[in-house]
Amino acid sequence: MNLKLKIWRQPNKDSKGGMVNYSIEDVSPDMSFLEMMDMLNEQLIKSGDDPVAFDHDCREGICGMCSMFINGEAHGPDKLITTCQLHMRKFKDGDTIAIEPFRANSFPVIKDLAVDRSSFDRIQQAGGFISINTSGNTQDANAIPIDKHNADTAFDAATCIGCGACVATCKNASAMLFVSAKVSQYALLPQGKVEATDRVLNMVNQMDEEGFGNCTNTGACEVECPKGISLENIARLNREYIWATAKG
Ligand code: SF4
Ligand code: FES
Numbered sequence: 001m002n003l004k005l006k007i008w009r010q011p012n013k014d015s016k017g018g019m020v021n022y023s024i025e026d027v028s029p030d031m032s033f034l035e036m037m038d039m040l041n042e043q044l045i046k047s048g049d050d051p052v053a054f055d056h057d058c059r060e061g062i063c064g065m066c067s068m069f070i071n072g073e074a075h076g077p078d079k080l081i082t083t084c085q086l087h088m089r090k091f092k093d094g095d096t097i098a099i100e101p102f103r104a105n106s107f108p109v110i111k112d113l114a115v116d117r118s119s120f121d122r123i124q125q126a127g128g129f130i131s132i133n134t135s136g137n138t139q140d141a142n143a144i145p146i147d148k149h150n151a152d153t154a155f156d157a158a159t160c161i162g163c164g165a166c167v168a169t170c171k172n173a174s175a176m177l178f179v180s181a182k183v184s185q186y187a188l189l190p191q192g193k194v195e196a197t198d199r200v201l202n203m204v205n206q207m208d209e210e211g212f213g214n215c216t217n218t219g220a221c222e223v224e225c226p227k228g229i230s231l232e233n234i235a236r237l238n239r240e241y242i243w244a245t246a247k248g
Pocket of ligand 2: 055060062064065082083125
């Protein structure tokens with residue numbers, strides 16, 4: 001396939017960026033999207049140009065790094081996948097593909113397509129963990145009966161990879177789907193209930209401090225989430241937050 005690419009180029013966070021046109025030839029439909037980007041970068045390096053900066057690590061849908069907005073959709077045209085799992089067979093010869101970074105005030109561009117998502121790290125650090133003493137006298141986890149539905153729902157919430165597609169897709173740049181997944185994975189389990197009040201208050205406060213927008217129930221986040229994180233988690237986050245506020 002021969003393709004035209006329109007890619008956001010921005011040298012650093014303070015500079016003004018813009019779309020730049022490229023052509024790429026002989027792209028195999030079996031290539032992944034990131035392999036196509038590698039091919040473009042080899043072409044740019046050979047011609048003495050600056051390669052396009054983009055994040056990636058696992059290249060198998062686990063790390064959440066490959067944040068690209070492709071033809072107006074987070075992670076491109078396929079559903080329930082990340083950019084690294086997208087294949088070029090989803091496009092056809094002669095197509096023009098627009099590639100932009102995940103855009104949100106709380107995700108400033110570092111360079112080109114790479115954005116700074118350390119705001120997510122700070123939200124996690126505010127409460128997305130269990131502080132339990134594991135120094136040799138902890139109870140066997142299997143000794144605590146857990147309702148199957150709750151266990152499955154907590155596991156589904158725990159599949160959030162922190163990619164930020166929900167934020168990039170939301171017209172308000174809300175991080176509610178991400179935060180709700182991180183709160184839900186503990187809220188449903190006995191291990192998470194001990195610190196539940198502090199967790200939800202601290203994580204929501206940090207989310208607000210980072211400047212993410214409000215949720216207006218549009219649902220775009222759920223549609224574009226590569227892990228299918230459900231909006232039910234946002235309803236649970238709201239319940240947990242109201243309960244914690246009333247207690248506090
Ligand atoms: S909720 Fe989905 S879209 Fe949002 S960070 Fe988690 S995996 Fe990514
Ligand atoms: S590179 Fe890890 S999820 Fe895409």
